[in-house]
Amino acid sequence: MDSEFAKHDSKVCCLECYNEHFAPKCIQCLKAISNGKLISYDEKNYHPDCFRCGHCNKIIIDMEFPTHNSKPYCIQCYNQYFAPQCTQCFKAISIGKSIIYNERNYHPDCFRCGQCNKIITDSKFNIENSKPCCTQCYNEYFAPRCGQCLKVISVGRSIIFDKKTYHPDCFRCGQCHKIMTDSKFHVENCKPCCIQCYNEYFKPQCSKCLRPINDKYTTFQGKNFHIDCFVCVKCHRIINKGENFCSDQYGVLCSICSI
Ligand SMILES: [Zn+2]
Ligand SMILES: [Zn+2]
Ligand SMILES: [Zn+2]
Ligand SMILES: [Zn+2]
Ligand SMILES: [Zn+2]
Numbered sequence: 001m002d003s004e005f006a007k008h009d010s011k012v013c014c015l016e017c018y019n020e021h022f023a024p025k026c027i028q029c030l031k032a033i034s035n036g037k038l039i040s041y042d043e044k045n046y047h048p049d050c051f052r053c054g055h056c057n058k059i060i061i062d063m064e065f066p067t068h069n070s071k072p073y074c075i076q077c078y079n080q081y082f083a084p085q086c087t088q089c090f091k092a093i094s095i096g097k098s099i100i101y102n103e104r105n106y107h108p109d110c111f112r113c114g115q116c117n118k119i120i121t122d123s124k125f126n127i128e129n130s131k132p133c134c135t136q137c138y139n140e141y142f143a144p145r146c147g148q149c150l151k152v153i154s155v156g157r158s159i160i161f162d163k164k165t166y167h168p169d170c171f172r173c174g175q176c177h178k179i180m181t182d183s184k185f186h187v188e189n190c191k192p193c194c195i196q197c198y199n200e201y202f203k204p205q206c207s208k209c210l211r212p213i214n215d216k217y218t219t220f221q222g223k224n225f226h227i228d229c230f231v232c233v234k235c236h237r238i239i240n241k242g243e244n245f246c247s248d249q250y251g252v253l254c255s256i257c258s259i
């Protein structure tokens, strides 16, 4: 027996037989890979010498190599023929180094704020005029400003009211200046008004009984009336919605009394 032998299934096997029957085969030269030095890629085995660039045929020695259509390539060929191009500097982007934004590729160094041109390192950034914008510039140039304190509203909750944006803490009742925590509020003189102040200062009052109106009401000649208080001066009947009536200096007359 040859001094060189191999083992297969714990049986000793001469090298010739091993190569012929059991050794992995190189997909490139179709010869056996006997010494265990093989490169596996895409579930295929290669002799290290057979693992070559799909374009220039140079042996690929780097552990990290680029691929295209599941073929390996040397860095040079990859950069020249297949690498994505940077949207900013138009140069090739090596493997694994590309920032993809909006289906465009950038070198990490080329992904810069459209305003101050600083490299954007933060994973959080804004988009303004379809360009990335760093947080500082966003705050300075684009962030909405509070309608009350005029400071930037950069993070967190904001309240939009009457086309203006407010910090939640700045959105206050126009009367008592309490922070409006309730999502329900009234608007008086273009300012938000809390329910308490509304009830106290603005709630419509019935012109007849002078009590506040909580429910539906009738408005006539700028005056508000409880539905029950809008009655004919003559017969005291409630004037129904849609019913014809007329008015004189004494008050309103229902459709029957006004004939
Ligand atoms: Zn080979
Ligand atoms: Zn090549
Ligand atoms: Zn670039
Ligand atoms: Zn910036
Ligand atoms: Zn504010």
Ligand SMILES: [Zn+2]
Residues within 6 Å of the ligand: 173, 174, 175, 176, 177, 178, 193, 194, 195, 196, 197, 198
């Ligand atoms: Zn209030």
Ligand SMILES: [Zn+2]
Residues within 6 Å of the ligand: 206, 207, 208, 209, 210, 211, 225, 226, 228, 229
């Ligand atoms: Zn009333």
Ligand SMILES: [Zn+2]
Residues within 6 Å of the ligand: 232, 233, 234, 235, 236, 237, 253, 254, 255, 256, 257, 258
């Ligand atoms: Zn009447």
